[in-house]
C-alpha cells in the first residue's frame with residue numbers, strides 16, 4: 013500500500029511542475045500588453061526593431077523610420093539577454109517592462125513627425141549603445 017502511494021508521487025510532482033510552468037508563461041505573455049504610454053492593440057503600420065541576436069547591448073539598426081500616425085513596433089529579442097523597449101523624445105516617453113527572448117508588440121497612437129530615440133533603459137544598456145534614432149515623417 014505504501015509503495016503504491018510512493019509511485020504516484022512523482023506523477024503528482026510532474027503535474028504540479030507543469031501547472032506552474034503554464035502559470036509562468038501566462039504571466040510572461042501578459043507583459044505584451046505594453047507598458048507606460050503604449051497601447052496593446054496592434055495597428056496596420058509595423059516597424060520591426062530587433063535586439064542584437066548575440067546579446068550585445070545594441071539594436072541591429074542605428075536608425076528606424078515610420079510614417080506619422082499610429083505605429084506598432086514589433087520588437088524581437090532573439091538573444092537570452094533581457095531588455096526593455098522605450099520610445100522617447102519629441103514629447104513622448106513610452107516604456108515597456110523588461111522582457112527576455114521572444115517577440116513583443118508595442119503600439120503608439122498618433123505619433124507626430126519628428127525625431128525620437130529607441131532605447132533600452134535597463135541599467136547600463138543605453139550607455140553601452142542600445143539607443144537608435146527613430147525618424148517619423
Ligand SMILES: [Cu+2]
Pocket residue numbers: 069094095096132133134137142
Ligand atoms: Cu537592453
